[in-house]
Amino acid sequence: MFVVANVNYSFMAVVVAMKIVSKRSKTAVAPVMFMEIHRQMRYI
Structure with missing residues (x-):
């Protein structure tokens, strides 16, 4: 849940x-x- 929210926040x-x-x-x-x-794909 937290990971998904974090990805969405970084995407925004x-x-x-x-x-x-x-x-x-x-x-x-x-x-x-x-x-x-x-850079974002590395975090995912």
């Missing part, structure tokens, strides 16, 4: 970070999203 954090980055530069969204997904 990634989404928020993606939105902030996308506002600054749209070209940087893809690399950042790719790196964040790999």
